Amino acid sequence: MSSRKQGGGDDRLYQIGEVSRMGGLSQRMLRHYDELGLMEPDVVGENGYRYYSRQTMLKIPVVNYLKMMGFSLDEIASMQRHSNLLEARKLLGRHLEICEDEARRLSERREAIVDWAELVEEANTVLRVRPSAVSVKFLSSCELLCLPSRFSGSFADAIVSLDFASFVSDVKNVITGPVILGFDSVDDAVRAASEGRECDVRLLQKPMHPISGETSASLPAGMYLSAYHIGAFEDMGSTYRRVLQFAQESGYRPCGMAYERFVTDFWTTSNPDLFVTEVLLPTETE
Structure with a gap:
């Protein structure tokens, strides 16, 4: 036998097969450890057999832990x-920085999954109950990532927007929650839905990182008329008429922009029967 390093006195030497069984490593991996200088055998026989002392085998838990x-x-x-x-x-x-980056990404992924699951649950409730009433509710202000755009007549292009995806990447942000379309007026929103008419629109979504300046837009705090629309987005004109009729009969006056909050859409399903949209109109009493 030829010794490659000092042994441990009278310590027993273990063959590579024994080390493999005791350490939970393949013989091939033990040979690889030898090549890297991670765990060299104490003795190599003339026949090439490797022998390890128990002291050398104690490196296995250390290597496993670092791995x-x-x-x-x-x-x-x-x-x-x-x-x-x-x-x-x-x-x-260096590895602490990697872990912190991975933890941040995992946290973002979890937040997006939680938000998406809540939207699906909301849609399931709406599809089960199928509410037809218009409600009045208070919404707190929130800052949204905003890209001014042009509605081309296609809800698919607006909701799953390549331009918006590129914009989010360019500003180094991550988005979550529902896509929201903001129209300059109720008339624009109604004509876009009923006639597919082109108009200016704001593509809005909740950011995970801080935003400011031209990349942000505020959904103003206040009272909103709210109604759910179920089905194809091109049929939302009927939902707008329902909201406007309620406003007229109840003494409310829509003011400012019109918002469409897409609860389930092309991101979740290709079945238009499962599309759920919330129409939101800021309002004040007459």
């Missing part, structure tokens, strides 16, 4: 070879 933390085998080998702790501190700091 669990996201370290590559090359990084682990580098840590074990360094002559001071600066390299370890640098590597740990």
